[in-house]
């Protein structure tokens with residue numbers, strides 16, 4: 001038996017932030033990062049809260065790839081503040097911090113606290129997922145915590161907030177969206193509902209990701225990517241992810257490569273591995289099942305080709321083209337990571353990638369040596 005639901009109420013479109021004037025809470029804690037707190041962007045939230053006479057406190061101690069120590073600090077602040085709701089404002093790091101702080105804080109305080117997630121990047125889809133990725137800095141591990149109790153109560157998608165995203169973050173987070181959609185689409189847990197959401201997200205990435213990278217003022221493209229990010233989040237919240245995220249988590253935790261960028265570097269390698277296009281070229285019958293799915297992805301991106309193998313080659317080529325056009329490094333060496341240090345870390349990263357909960361739904365079961373090979377190829 002399978003089931004599908006969307007528990008987070010989504011507000012979107014022009015002036016979606018006006019929802020804040022109507023929220024049924026008296027006291028809220030805003031969780032954000034220092035850049036957003038100081039950028040003036042937060043006024044778009046706090047002005048509306050003030051207009052509705054809602055009391056608020058700001059916790060702005062979020063850092064990228066939230067470490068457990070910061071979550072602990074946030075839980076203390078939450079217990080002191082004792083709000084009815086949390087408003088998370090920021091990228092995946094702020095939203096994941098808020099989810100974890102609420103999870104541990106409401107257990108400690110014995111009180112249900114609502115969570116309103118307001119993404120300021122078009123990337124993680126965290127505003128609608130039951131995932132929160134936290135980092136154990138001492139052991140260089142990124143853990144996806146997964147629990148339905150972490151699902152935000154509401155998500156507000158207002159593209160006004162992503163206008164200021166710099167091009168490099170647009171590129172990284174946009175490739176995160178595409179990776180979520182593709183991994184959900186080929187996951188062993190995929191279903192018709194997740195597939196519909198993933199297909200739409202892939203189609204939007206194909207048309208609007210490069211446009212939003214090239215022109216910050218292309219508001220139409222930015223609005224579309226903001227919705228695609230959420231659609232891809234809904235898709236992988238149902239179908240989960242795969243080896244790509246398993247490797248990206250291990251790589252990001254060890255070498256501090258931004259999450260979306262790590263995914264973008266890994267993506268061509270995992271597509272080649274999953275589809276086994278180098279080994280399964282004898283007859284059509286021998287292709288793994290996901291080959292057909294990757295061919296559909298290629299079609300959605302407009303890179304259809306003569307047969308399955310050439311279509312998947314074209315898909316890999318398209319992803320490399322996108323990475324190049326958006327100045328994303330094509331290899332780990334281009335990220336400035338020392339070769340000796342990297343090669344010494346390969347085995348440890350492979351073990352962590354295999355143990356990562358995202359890897360469990362990959363369409364092809366990888367061995368440790370498969371992952372070591374992928375990681376070695378990714379260097380240059």
Ligand SMILES: NC(=O)c1ccc[n+]([C@@H]2O[C@H](COP(=O)([O-])OP(=O)(O)OC[C@H]3O[C@@H](n4cnc5c(N)ncnc54)[C@H](O)[C@@H]3O)[C@@H](O)[C@H]2O)c1
Nearest residue numbers: 035064065091092093120121124126129131133164165259
């Ligand atoms: N929970 C999930 O379902 C999920 C899914 C994928 C990734 N993640 C996690 O999310 C984190 C990455 O999130 P992210 O990619 O959104 O990046 P991020 O939240 O780390 O933000 C990246 C940078 O962009 C800046 N920024 C954010 N919004 C901005 C804006 N509007 N204008 C200018 N600058 C802005 C931030 O200050 C930060 O410096 C990672 O920890 C990753 O593992 C979570």
Ligand SMILES: [Fe+2]
Nearest residue numbers: 124176180259
């Ligand atoms: Fe991701």
